[in-house]
Amino acid sequence: MEIKKVGVALLGLGVVGGGTYKILTEKREAICKSDGVDIEIKRVLDKNSERIKELGIDESLVARSIDEIAADKEVHIVAEFFGGVEPARSFLIRALEAGKSVVTANKEMLSKCWHELELAARRGGGGVYFEASCVGGVPVIRTLTDSMQGNAITSMKGIVNGTTNYILSRMSDEGASYDACLKEAQRLGYAEADPSADVDGFDSTYKNSILSSLAYRTRVPVDTVYREGISDIDVKDIAIGKDLGYTIKLLAVSKCAGGAIEARVHPAFLPHSHPLSSVKGSFNALFLHGDNVGDVMLYGRGAGALPTGSAIVSDIAFAAGKERHRRFDFETEEVDRAKFVGDFSCGYYLRVIADSASLGKIIDVLRRNGVSDCAVKTVGENETVFVTHKIKESAAKRAVRDMELLSGVEKVAALIRIED
């Protein structure tokens, strides 16, 4: 195979950027042999000169601006490691317009600005690569783009955030409280000092938007994804759920049927037997269903310098070998909002604080909201759990409101959705 020489610029040399630098340097020869592309790091950009020194990067490679990189004819691919929307967005658009391909792990920026990157890529002729944006080193993006062409994907369920999966796994295994497990996750570096992006579900929402857009071949904007985090989860419900045969996970779920799309992120109970139930700690997994392939699951580390660096490097090698880059049909921010279903359907777990005299009335409320039969479990004095079959979210919310209006009902202390 004739060797193709490819120059790369790295924007940002933090944890993942530094990891990528190391992997690219270490595997250059092997990649040359396997893929026929000789990848050379031509430029780096980082305000922090300490990092450049620590990595032993030659001064001559240090760029002072994105313009310098955009103008460099020897740079073919620009990989970005900033995180957050700006300056990542402007820098990558600048690179794309200059004809480079770009590689990014930046799920927030990609999910919000995909149409702008796509348009810039069309103008410049390069491609947009983002394997590292979802589920770290596990090739979920390449699977959706390059291995599912023989399928219509009908649904996906993912554990796409390691921080929340770590916290929920510990709560589940040890019976420890949310706060204690969050602190432990922070101590171990699995959670940020400000954990909101993870625990409130934002990160999973960005990823759900990206994965669903690819799966259903239509842009699924972030703001159409329903979002609920894990900070209100009571360890008591995890234990009761376990008894009932369920494992709790923060799930990114989406479905597509007859052109109607629903996408959501929320804590959910899954049957213990579901393959996603055994995905523990900081591991991630994506479970998808295609009309021809059936069920497929991809599992591995969703974060960390080396797993994410591994995905970035594979994207660089993949982009380097391409002559025609994939184009996505997402050229505008506008989408037909009518096709997004807000009122999805699930099973529901409801823990209700109520005196026993009101149980009949509660069941009646459920019945009036479409629950023909339900499981009832006493879990404490004046505390009862109701498990429903699939009903509409709106019906579940209405049932909760109606229950709380009943005399004898103190409150609905927990509502957890159930997936199958």
Next chain:
Amino acid sequence: MEIKKVGVALLGLGVVGGGTYKILTEKREAICKSDGVDIEIKRVLDKNSERIKELGIDESLVARSIDEIAADKEVHIVAEFFGGVEPARSFLIRALEAGKSVVTANKEMLSKCWHELELAARRGGGGVYFEASCVGGVPVIRTLTDSMQGNAITSMKGIVNGTTNYILSRMSDEGASYDACLKEAQRLGYAEADPSADVDGFDSTYKNSILSSLAYRTRVPVDTVYREGISDIDVKDIAIGKDLGYTIKLLAVSKCAGGAIEARVHPAFLPHSHPLSSVKGSFNALFLHGDNVGDVMLYGRGAGALPTGSAIVSDIAFAAGKERHRRFDFETEEVDRAKFVGDFSCGYYLRVIADSASLGKIIDVLRRNGVSDCAVKTVGENETVFVTHKIKESAAKRAVRDMELLSGVEKVAALIRIED
């Protein structure tokens, strides 16, 4: 994206060929939109004219020979569905030499004749694609070739044969005998009338050869893969193993350390907590470890017309979009045999029929063969199970021979390897 027109020929229209015909026809427009390639079926070849009629294929597409297809300038990709070495091998070499790319699910032919296909591909300029050869519609091949460039793969464990996994899962879940479960698998169409290719491990060996060759980037010939099937597995040992915390699987295992490669196929006990332990029935999975990405598992249906057809179609679309085809460094049949390790290491489960007076002597035999400590479990009158830590296969075999020479030992009734 400019649409590229691509013509395809299908060789063989049996179960998978027919499934591929249907998927290609049904998804043509969607693939055109997502991948920018318009895939048209230009030629089919099958001696059975009934099949052609059943699929509603126009007479004008029917070719009378591979030469006619090789000469057809409108055919760019040839997909083969014959199975077995010949005529698949000759036909695909013919197509490659004529400059076509080829797509195949034929693990036996590929694992045995890869070097010949590779040489023909180099002469003609096309590529060799074989996603469907291992683990059906799950993109294990594409993952190894196009998503692991940032890694040295150090080990793999796979459940790569659905028939044997179905049989072992039923034996394990229901306590039914091997013979009963094999019959049931045959009745359901999961096993052939002559089940040897599956139950004796040949099929898994072909797949191990292909997967290991890709993972370690060096040809791992089929005859270097140790092979043992499942037909001697006693349901009794499955039950005892379950108690000890193990699930039985027919595993394809391979490892690469310091250039030394071991590859093997045999029944093995895995801890219940291992992600592969929950892969049940006819499902397959590949678990691999990369030095940067860590553990990755890919899971799904390993066989069947539509899952396999899905992989074939994704290969056709992938090949159609390529300008430069991947070249493998496997141009000769010769390999340096010194790098293959025959004497691998495992834990061992040994069920020994012996009177209780000889237990001390048995432990002494184990000790002399390198087992410093072992678990001993009485499982019947004059029947004891010994579980060792990791030792060499040669030491385990020697220990078995030495035990059987002891007076008081009737026989070693079971030897099952243990993986972690």
